Amino acid sequence: MNRRRFLGTSLGALAAILAAGALPGAVYAARGAKVSKAAPVSRLAVVFLRGGLDALSALPPYDDPLYLKARPTLAVPGPGKPGGCVDLGDGLGMHPALAPLEPYWRDGRLAFIESCGFTDAPQDHEGARRLFEEGDPSGKSKSGWMNRLQNALGPVKGAPAISFSPKRPLILKGPLWTRNYLTRGKTALPAGDGLAIYQAAQTLYQDGAMAKTFASARELRTKRLAAFSREMEEASGGACAPGDFPGAVKDLLEQWKRYPGSRLAFLEAGGFDLHYGEREALAGSLSGAARGLADLAQGLGDGLAHTVIAVVSEFGRTAVENAFGGTDNGYGGCMLLLGGPVGGGRVYGQSPELTRLSLRDGRDIPVDVDVREAFSEICANHFRLDEKGLEAVFPGYERQGGLEGLIAREEAAP
Secondary structure, three states: OOHHHHOOOHHHHHHHHHHHHOOOOOOOOOOOOOOOOOOOOOEEEEEEEOOOOOHHHHOOOOOOHHHHHHOOOOOOOOOOOOOOOEEEEOOEEEOHHHHHHHHHHHOOOEEEEEEEEOOOOOOOHHHHHHHHHHOOOOOOOOOOHHHHHHHHHOOOOOOOEEEEEOOOOHHHOOOOOEEEEEOOOOOOOOOOOOOHHHHHHHHHHOOOOOHHHHHHHHHHHHHHHHHHHHHHHHHHOOOOOHHHHHHHHHHHHHHHHHOOOOOEEEEEEOOOOOOOOHHHHHHHHHHHHHHHHHHHHHHHHHHHHHEEEEEEOOOOEEOOOOOOOOOOEOOOEEEEEEOOOEOOOEEEOOOOOOOOOOOEOOOEOOOOEEHHHHHHHHHHHHOOOOHHHHHHHOOOOOOOOOOOOOEOOOOOOO
């Protein structure tokens, strides 16, 4: 078991226990029943960062020399340095743009899972998103796993699952009532495309033997960047830009007031597929996401004690940066969990080893924790689903363990 699974202090663990257990447990309404306004409602909000969150930038192992070697231009500096990360302890940091979430780490309500994902996720964004939203690699399910979760919990009259997406998301596809609020946006592409050096060097190679070679190299790079740009736009899929994410959060809080019995929500933000210009662009994307998450936690008030906010992507990024100042589609990523029931102040999962032999194909972080394992913990402990219920949500998945303590078990009210 990796040493970083037990990062937090005993005070952080105590805070997590108090936050999760000091208030009455969730009350589950009978199928089709109305929810009492006085009853605390257990909730789950899934935030999907489209494009693939770069785990080694979100959680930089700043004291690992192999990290600096793999990321000569993208490595996040250590604590105390200009642009340095937030120190989480044991040589691990949190990207400085995520600093608004630091208080929740310190008081035991924020946790991370490293090397998380699907072992054999497709490397195209659409295929990987579909796999996550269906939650069934067999492809036999005709619905999304959050709709199946809503059914397993028992639908509550006047309490739909809510989403904010450019179109009704697959994750909520199914027979039960859901409400989707259209959020359309366009994420700006990074400014740093790496062509400036070619512009500066052009005068040196206008004539002579190298002129043709230089022109060919520039044309090839330009075409590659154009292909990256198309992919990056498609990966965002019209979801709200990271800077607009706090606005979507505000809308969700309003809808949860309108539908006080609603238990499930799904939100999307684009801007995380960064094949070039990642350093500056990722800082902006993470900043918008962090502000929105902090607003959601604060806006829930006492309701945060009964809410789990789970932040995921379709896959991670390569451990090794590419020649364009970015990273490419990978496998193992990271997952963020925030809320009162979360056993926070800790990092779960296997910290990635960055040797060539440890990386998948010499460049990718392998998956150690199946993303369904994390959501199964939420379903079992936060929503008190039994094995039959878990099978309905994630057909054919057998729980592997290893995330004990991640989610405190809600106790039914007497």
